[in-house]
Amino acid sequence: MNVQQFLQGTIPGDYHSLSDHQHLCQIHQNLLTTQQNVLQPAGKGDQLASGLVESSVMEQFNSLTNLHNETLSRILDRHAEVQNRLDAWEKYNGDQNKLLNWLKGIEKERERMQLRYMHIRRIPKLLSRIQNLLDKVPQGEDQADDLQRQQNQLLQFCDDALATSIRMEHVAIKQRLSNLQAGLDTWKQFLDRITILVKTYEDTVFRIQKEFDEIQEIINETVLHQQTSHSVLSNKLDILRNTKDRLTATSNTLQQLSQMQEQLKECLSPSDMKTINQKMWLLRHQHDDLEHQLANLCLQLEEKLGIRSMFEARHTKFITWVNDVEKRLNQDYDMNQTLLEPKELLRKLETELQAEMALKEREYNWLVKTGKDIYESCGEEYADVTAKQIIQTRTEEVVDEWDRLDQIGKSRFNKINDLMQTIFQLEERIAEIRAWLTQIEIQLAKPLVFEGCTQEVIDRKLQEHDKLKKSIENKSGNISEVLNLCDLVLNDPDINKANFSTENISNAVVNIEKRWKIVCGQSAERKRKINLIWKLLQEVTKLSERDERWVSEKEKALNNLDKPTSSLGKDEIQKLIYEVETEIKDIESHEPAFQILSQTYSKLNTAPGIEPKNIQELTSRTRVIIVRWENLLPKARAILNQLQTELAPFREFSVAHEDAIVGLTKLDAQVTELQHLLPEKVSPQERLKKLNEIEKQLTLQTPNLENADKLGLQIMKKSTTKEVELIQEMIDEYQILCRNLHERITYIKTEIETIIIESRPQEVDESVQVETLKFERDSAVQVNTLPPQLQKMTSISAKDAYLVELEAALEECKANLRQLEENVNKEIPKQGSAELPTSSKKIANMSASCLTSTELIKHLHDLLINECEATDIEAYSEEVIELLERFRILLVRAKDKEQKLRELRTAACDAYNLLCTHEAGRILCPLCTKRNWAQLDNDLWRLEKWLQVAEGTQKTQKNPPSNIEYLEDVIQDHREFLLDLDSHKSIVRSLNIVGTHLADHSEDTSKADELRVRLETDNRRWDVICHHATAWQVQLQRALMNNQQFHSIISELCIWLEKNEKKIRASEPVDLTAPHDIIEAKYQRFLDLRVELERCEPRVLSLQEAANQLFREEAPEGSSTIYRRLTELRLKLQSLIKLTGVYTLKLGAVLGRDPNAIGYSASSASTSGLPLQSLNYDLLDHPSQDRPDASSADAAAYNGSDDESEINTSVLRRGCRFLGRVVRASVPIQAVMLLMLGAASLVPFSEDDYACSLVNSIANSLTPTLRYDNGPPPI
Structure with a gap:
């Protein structure tokens, strides 16, 4: 079943899948072949056993065998098909790789060719190589076509994606091939263009070089054959000009070469470009050199053609210059028109004339040389002979005039120099006489020094003086001779004609005669001083010997009376007081005798012409006696005061203790009544007012408490232990009472202030109502607040107001100057007096007041003259000038006196009276x-x-x-x-x-x-x-x-003040007969202006105070301008405040307004910003979101509004912010201090807490301190 499924699948199209499919076919073929071998023997056995097996089974076996054979045949067919496709793929890939390798080789060969920055000699070789590559391109195209045919076969069994990929690869290969052919064609065309450009460049260079060589030959021929004939020179000049035009025409060709150079720079190698650049540089420089040579030759030929006319013109100028110089020399010396000093005339002859001749020497040499050359170049023709004679005559004239001018300068120089030497020798002799007179004056002015009080010393001094007198007499003959010579020089007419300054000699003669008379008089006076001082020395010595024994007896008696009084009883102290008073009477009875000694000693020490230290040494014994005598009476009185003081503390302490207890008890009763017994109907303000009065009374008790503390401490030091305990109980009694009073007052005040803050807005309204009622009662007296000059006017101008202010300022200035003059004319207080420390401060304060007054009157005077067009009489110009001059003189005298007071105050310390040289021993040193x-x-x-x-x-x-x-x-x-x-x-x-x-x-x-x-x-x-x-x-x-902010603030204030001044000028004059609404508007406008000006004044004063502090001494550059601007700003601001005040009072009087309420009305009626009274409450009570929008108000104030009476307050906002910061900073600090004071008062302390560091703490700040264990704290 697996093989059937495999055979039912499609054959893949790509090479790798086909390889895998072929491998699977081989596996299935091998397996089927092996199974076929197994089935064949089984088939033979089946035939033998066919009789034994059923027929159905045999049929199944046969069908299976047929299926196996059929499957094997299909596998073999598929394997053959797969093998054919693999062969096609392998051939396609091989041909493709071959084509790609061919392309890669061609591209590498092309890349190996250096086609950028190539050498010129390699261009033909590169062209042949590119042509060879182009010949190989058809071969690659044939391979591509063959590959296209193979691709068509492969596309029959490939899917769409693979087919697209194969087509794209082939298209890319064909694109590379076409790009390669196009690139080679492009480079071939580029090389052809470069070859043509190089050929054009070389031909152009050859042509330009040939042109330059021809021009150079023309120049060389012109230089070698220079004829002197005028016609030949003209022809040569025309040839050179034509050649110059030819050279100018080559500039365009050079410009074309430069363009070719720029085109070749991107293509050729650096070595070839270096050769081309060098060639271009040589061509340009050759062009410039040829141009320079042609220009020089043209100038030379033109100069040779015009040399005769040039010689004539320069000869005329030279002769004119010689005549002018000679004329100036005659005017400077003979006619004496310029009044030059001899040294100046000598310097002028030596420097200016020589310098001028040195400048003209080149012209002189040229004229002489050119004249000779022209003379030699002239021919034998009639015209040349005539020109020859003229040139010779004029050349000789130049030489003669030059020599004559040089001779005049030298003769004048020698004559003036001889005169100066004569006067110089005379001045040297005068200087010697002056030096001798100076030495004699020094010897005569030298203070007299006596080595002792013997007759030998005085005889030696007289002999020295006689010797000095003889030397003066010997010098009289020399002085007479010099004075006679000076008279001869002063009367010499030649000296006056040469304009020599004889003022120094005249002054020297007068000075020598005057000093000679003074020297003779000083000689006689010195001898008289010697005799006078000798008599005074003898008298002082005699009086000192007489009074020394009596002083010693009194000192011994006072030393016996100066006993410690701590262990003495009252009777013994009284007995000692009687004895001391007896000694004082005895000392006072001998005072006239010592006055005679003191006056004689003072006369001797203040005598002129003596050495103070020498006299002090000779009279040291007398000075010690006088000092000892002066110390007797103070010492006796000090002993008497000490004894009297020993009895006073007991009585004074008792009285002070009783006063303190009585006073504090009364205050305690008042605080208790205020805290508990007063009815609730009493307002918090009245309670706070009463509490403040109680606190003031408590403050008045502080001196009494301190006095009791001091007396108690003094008594405790001298008392026994039992008495000390009793005294300490008395002290603790009033201290505890005082501390309790402070704590209760602080607590009650905090409570009342809290209540007041909570009810503040309502009370402000009530205060406004009270002020309104008060105004209604006082409106009858408001007319009398104006000056008498303004009460009768129906129209007021700035001139009228400034005149009134000037009159008041003049009176104030006169009063201040009078007070300053009285203080300056007072005698300087004696050292140690109570007035000495404050005298200099008083004078400084008065000087500052006078300075302010003078600045004000000067400012008002300038305003009246410059702005109000007042006359000098109306502006009191004479009186103002007189007061300013008077203040200037008084200021100089005040500074001198202030310096003397400062020196006198710092000359010695109040605690230490005098210095001592210990002549009489250390015991007597104070x-x-x-x-x-x-x-x-x-x-x-x-x-x-x-x-x-x-x-x-x-x-x-x-x-x-x-x-x-x-x-x-x-x-x-x-x-x-x-x-x-x-x-x-x-x-x-x-x-x-x-x-x-x-x-x-x-x-x-x-x-x-x-x-x-x-x-x-x-x-x-x-x-x-x-x-x-x-x-x-x-x-x-x-x-x-x-600080830019500082300068910007000053500029803003000046601009703001100018705007307000313009507003005031626009409203002037003030007509008091105008309609009521106009007067009302002007009244409100001036009222607002006055408020804003008064708000700005503290800011201006603050800035000026800062500048005054820093720029008073060693001020930097530019500070005087800033200080002057601030002063003008302050004076102008104050004058405008006073002017608006006058207008406000006058208009308010017409409207029936109360003058006392003007300030409050202005602050409440101003619409330009928040009033200062409500600003504090806004900053304290309202949060930030509840405050009015300041930005909108600022914009409206700065940009202006429809109402012309609105005032700009953008400059004043800084002052409000400063006040707000002060309030915000002070309230929390005061609250914290109040809490700390309350907490510290609850902390107990003992006797050990009286150390200096603890006594100065907040807890003990209200407790009077009796003593300091570590010494008193610094002040």
Whole structure:
């Protein structure tokens, strides 16, 4: 059954399936053959047993045998058919592979040919190879046709898919064959075209080269045969011009060659192209060279033809130049028209004349050489002979004029040089006399120095002075001689004619005569000073010896009275007080005698012409006596005050304790009444107002509490243990009461503020109603708010308002200048007085006020003159100029006085009075005391703490912010830091002076070394902080100058202000007799303008303050322009605010409006944006989605609207945002601080908590501190 099924199947068409089918046929054939061999013996046996087997069985056997034979025959037939198809496939595949190999060989042979960038010599060979390949193409076509016939046989037993695949393969083969033939034909045509192009190129090159050779022969013939005949030269010039035209015609041929070169560049090999490029380069350069040679020959021939006319023209110009130069020399020297200095005239002769002659020397040489050549080239004809004589004459004229001009310059130069040498020698002698006078003046002005107080010293000084006097007398003859020579020079007429400057000599004569008289007078004065100082020295020495013993006795008595009072009783202290008062009276009785000594000592030290250090050394004993005497009375009074102070604390502490308890108890009762006993009908605002008054009263109790703390601490240090406990209980009593009051006030205030915030919108409306009622009551007095000048006017213009403002500003400026002048004329306070620290600050503040006033009047004056067209009389021009000049003079004097005050304030520290040189011993030094050591240690600790804080602040300074608002905050912080730094400068200086003094004179070496190291470390840290502050200042300057937002804000403000100014000008003048609706509209318009201008003013002031802080010193380039713009912007803004205020008041008076309610009405009636009063509540109470759409409002404000009275507020929105940020930032911080304060007040503390770090905490901030275990904190 399997074989039958196999035979019933179709024979496959493809080669691989046929191979598999053939294999199956062989298997079936083998199996059938084997079974046939088995059935044949069985058949013979069947015949023998046919009698034994049934006939039906035999029939089945025979049918089976027939079926087997039939099947085997079919298998053999199918096997033969499959074999035929396989043979056809094998032949087809063989012929196909043969054709493909043939194509591949042809294509490889074509690819081996280098058809791009080929050599010219290989082109014929390539053409022959391509032709051979084309001859082989018909052979491939025959193979393809044979393959087509075989394909038709195979397609008879193939399915459609296989047939399509076979057809596509054959089509691809035929396509390759056709492409190969087409490609070979194309390359053959390309090579033919290249061959023709190369041939054309070579012919063209040969033709151009031949043309160039002919032109070169013409040029060479022209150069070799140069005749001088005019006609021959003309013929040669025509030939050269025709040749030049021929050469120009070859340019087109060269252009064609360039095009051929570009076409061949894509085809030929680099070596061939290199040869072609070189040939083209040579042709071009040969063309340019021939063109250059022809041009030069033409120019030479043209020049030879026109040499005579050129000689005549250049000769005329040369003679004219010589005459002009000679005329200028005569004018400069003889006529003296230019008034040149001798050196300038000499320089002019030496440089300008020589330079001008050097420039003309080439022209001179050409004229001489050309004249000789023309003379030699002339023939023997009559015309040539005449020309020959003319040329010779003119050549000789050129030479003569040149020599004469050179001789004039040299003679003038020598004459002026001799005169200058004479004056120079005289000036040298004058300089020697001046130098001698300077030396003599120095010797006479040298301070007198006395080595001692003996008669030998004074005699030696007199001898030195006599010697100096003789040298002055010896020099008088030389000075007289020089002065006489100067008179002769000044009266010499030749010097004046040559325009020599004799002003220096005249001034020198006057100066020498004046200085000679002064020297003679100083010589006599010096001798008088020597005698006077000697008398004063003798008198001071005599008085010092008389008073020294008395001072020593008083010092000993005061030292005995200066005993420790901690262990003394009240009676002993009173007895000591009596004795000290007796000593004070005795000291005061001897004051006149010491006044005489002090005045004599002061007169000696302030005498002019002496050395201060020398006099101090000679009078050191007197100075010590005076200092000791001056210290007697303060020391006695200090002992008296100390004794009196010992009795005062007990009495003062008791009084302070009673006052504190009584005051705090009253406040506690008021807080209790406010918290529990007040009726509920009282509004929260009234309760908050009463609570604030109670808090103010509690704040007023703080000095009394602090005084009680100090007195208690002072008493506790001197009291016994039992008394200390009693005093501590008294202190704890009012401290606990004070702390409880603070906690209760804070709690009640928080509660009331919460209630107020919840009911705020309703209360705002009520306040508006109250203000309205108040306006109705006060409307009767509103007319008197205007200035008297404007009350009578029915029409107001900007000129009228500015005049009123100018008059008021002038009065204010006069008052400020008067106040500044009074302060400047005051005497400088003495060192150590209470006025000294604040005097310089007062003067600086007054100067700033005067500066603002002067800027305002100058701005108003300029507005009246430039914009309002006022006259000088109307604008008070003379008075304004006078005030400005007066302020300028006062400002110079104020700065001088401020500098003197600053120097006087920093000259010494308030804590350390004077320096000491220890002549009288360390015991008398006011600095070397234990008290000053302790004070120095305390001040150093405070300075180090401040340095630590400053270093921490500077570590956070990375890069300046780019946002202008944040940058302004950083600039303000830096300004405060610089002020703090400046306030510590004097402290550092004083600590260095006193610390060095104490370290140098301390007996404890280790302590002195430790102090020096500590000072050195602090100074190093101080220098680093100052350097960082300067660098940060520079960074802030650069950041502000490069901040585009800063410049854009200024530009926006200027544009915005100009727009508003135009709106104001459009509404002027203000007619008060106009209809009511027009006045109402103008009133509302000016009211809105005023509100917007006032809102913009803080922003402008903030920008100017930032610029003023950074650009005050070492300002970068361009900062002055910015500062000037901000100043003009501020003044213009303020003037417009005042102008709109005047208009608003006047119009409001006509309309019957309340002047006091104008500000509120303006803020509520303005439609350009949200008012500032409601802005805070909007930012705090409303969420972001409930706020009005700012973008739409901004667009409307910026783009304008139909109503011309609407004001543009886009510039002011930045200020509102800043206010909103402040409110949003401050409210959470205040809430957190309130919670921390409440929590800290509940924390208990003990006696150990009084350390410095804990005492400064929030919990103990309301508790008065009695002592600091680690020293007081830094201020």
